[in-house]
Amino acid sequence: MKRNSIIFGVLLGTVLATACNTEEKNKTSPPNIVFIMSDDHAYQAISAYGHGLNETPQIDRLAKEGAIFTRATVTNSICAPSRAVVLTGKHSFLNGKVDNVQPFDWDQNNFAKMLQKAGYNTAMIGKIHLDGLPQGFDHSMVLPGQGHYYNPDFLVNGERKQFEGYVTELTTQFALDWLKEGRDKEKPFLLIYNQKAPHRNWKPAPKYLTLYDDKNFDPPSNYFDDLTNYEGRGTAAKEQEMEIDGHARWGHDFKFEVDPKGDSTGFTRELERLTVEQRAHWREAYNPKNQAFLEAYPQAEGIAFEDKEKEREISIWKFNRYIKDYLRTIKSVDDGVGEVLDYLEENGLAENTIVVYTSDQGFYLGEHGWFDKRFMYEQSFRTPLLVRYPKEIKPGTEIDKLVQNLDFAPTLLDYAGVEVAPEMQGKSFRSLVSGQSDEWRDAVYYTYYEYPSVHMVKRHYGVATERYKLMHFYYDIDEWEMYDLQKDPNEMNNVYNDPSYGEVREELHQKLEDLRKEYGDSDEMNQKYLKAYLEYRNNQQ
Known part of the structure; x- marks a missing residue:
């Protein structure tokens, strides 16, 4: 009994010493x-x-x-x-x-x-x-x-x-x-x-292939923004190529090996990277869901011109396939x-x-x-x-x-x-x-350069404050957009040309000019990178 007490004391002392050393080291x-x-x-x-x-x-x-x-x-x-x-x-x-x-x-x-x-x-x-x-x-x-x-x-x-x-x-x-x-x-x-x-x-991981199968997600309130042709915005929003219903692909994005027309999507090739067991689990999870869609919406690609209600249902289905996998x-x-x-x-x-x-x-x-x-x-x-x-x-x-x-x-x-x-x-x-x-700072500066390219989002730069945002889209267009995030958090209404925002617009232009100077950016810098980008693309073709 005495020997056990000694051993316990030694162990306790070691633990305490280690804890003290760790605490001291952390300090x-x-x-x-x-x-x-x-x-x-x-x-x-x-x-x-x-x-x-x-x-x-x-x-x-x-x-x-x-x-x-x-x-x-x-x-x-x-x-x-x-x-x-x-x-x-x-x-x-x-x-x-x-x-x-x-x-x-x-x-x-x-x-x-x-x-x-x-x-x-x-x-x-x-x-x-x-x-x-x-x-x-x-x-x-x-x-x-x-x-x-x-x-x-x-x-x-x-x-x-x-x-x-x-x-x-x-x-x-x-x-x-x-x-x-x-x-x-x-x-x-x-x-x-x-x-x-x-x-x-x-x-998704194998263990999460069916997660959310029992749930339907409601899309955001402005999900059908394209139906109004992005009214209130400029050319950039209208000409992007990143719409879930329109630019996402049946194979790569929605995980169909055969599309609604019966054509191969190429997704089968993506599954070749998986082991035999992984592919079996994948198809067990996705094939029944894909088949149920094809049976509910035969020839889905042609429905847009025939049945607006089914077109809407398909669009929401695509949103759900996307958001669930994400x-x-x-x-x-x-x-x-x-x-x-x-x-x-x-x-x-x-x-x-x-x-x-x-x-x-x-x-x-x-x-x-x-x-x-x-x-x-x-x-x-x-x-x-x-x-x-x-x-x-x-x-x-x-x-x-x-x-x-x-x-x-x-x-x-x-x-x-x-x-x-x-x-x-x-x-x-x-x-x-x-x-x-x-x-802290009262404004931040932003740049985006990769155009023309995938998703076709136009080149732009801009400034944001806690309430407002000013953006300039350039290269193949010359358009300004401004948003009041307090009144319009979803950025649905460009107020750049609204006379009631004239003073704010001038303040944002000045802030943008100041930040570009502070950080060392300029139109000449934009042209430099545009030239380099186009040369790179041409060399790759």
Whole structure:
């Protein structure tokens, strides 16, 4: 009995000493950083934002235990340029990655390089969508290009390897493997953990193939915006190619192997990447649903000219197929966030670890009838942002200031005690989110360059304040749009030429001119990148 008491005392002393050492280390060590970025995750599809579309209990933990940003925005709403802005803290026209096609220069500075130099152990795992070997990371395991949902390839420190499984689950597992076994536990760490989901074409995990089958979603109130030919807007809204009912494809997007006309869609080729077992599960889940649609709406493609009510039903069916698959992929993302948060808590790391959850931009979930992003209109321009850091951020904090992805690099460097690089254009929001200060910018600047291209969203730039938004669409048109977000949150009525907004319009023009000068943008810069883009396209043809 005495011997057992001695052993118990020794064990208790060891546990207490370890706990004390961990607590003391947490007080003196720079914070660890887990930066989680998904692809095309709309803020509307995170339950903490209150839209009631789906449940994301794990991501919501960050809002409950930290801060949620309700007006976080991006500088350029398209995948690769947004990621380049996050890394460099510079606008697209300065970091050089203005669109998805032109190359990214990894030799320029980024916040991971600076943290690595300051003694951080660094890793990037998942999707980055920037060509070349990532610089600034002791370990990288990234998807080449867009990557695949099933049985994906990863570039492991530059070496291509294929792994069997579902990409979201694999990315989470590889991130946890690095946290458990791959990192130097004597150093603070930076883990950039990026998910492919919920990027198009929204292939769910095997276990979620039938999630939401028992539910019908109502489309947004302006889902049938096209029926009025986008009245109240300009040419850009009318000429886009991102309508769920009109531009989404029976195969790639709606998962039909044979379309309503009986023609092959090519989706069968996509399923060839799946194993025999995976394909069997997929077809078991989707074929009955597809067959039920074909029986209910024979020759669906021709109904538009014969029966307006059936045309409407088909359009709503397409919305449901899209939104269900989109939300199914998010369920796996949410699961992964929970696994990582659980690991941090179970290993005494939560208190001294900054956890950021965000997306590379927002996304349309049927607003205006659309999917995709690119526009400066609100659902694309805004992005989710949730941050937890128990040492400084009070649980349940809500920030409504105009924070941008331009600010991520300066903020993380600030937390790490590393001097922000002078070329970085963002601002640290550390004092803002801790409640030490409420001073912040009153406007943000936006650019979009990739046109003519997929989805045909015209080139534009603009300025947004807390209430108003001014945009200039250029290149093949010359049109201005202005919106009063307080009176018109869905951006249905362009008030640029409304005389009652004359004074506001002049103020926004001045603000736009000031921001372009401050950040170093100009019409000449636009022409430079337009010329480079067109030359690149011509060389590819």
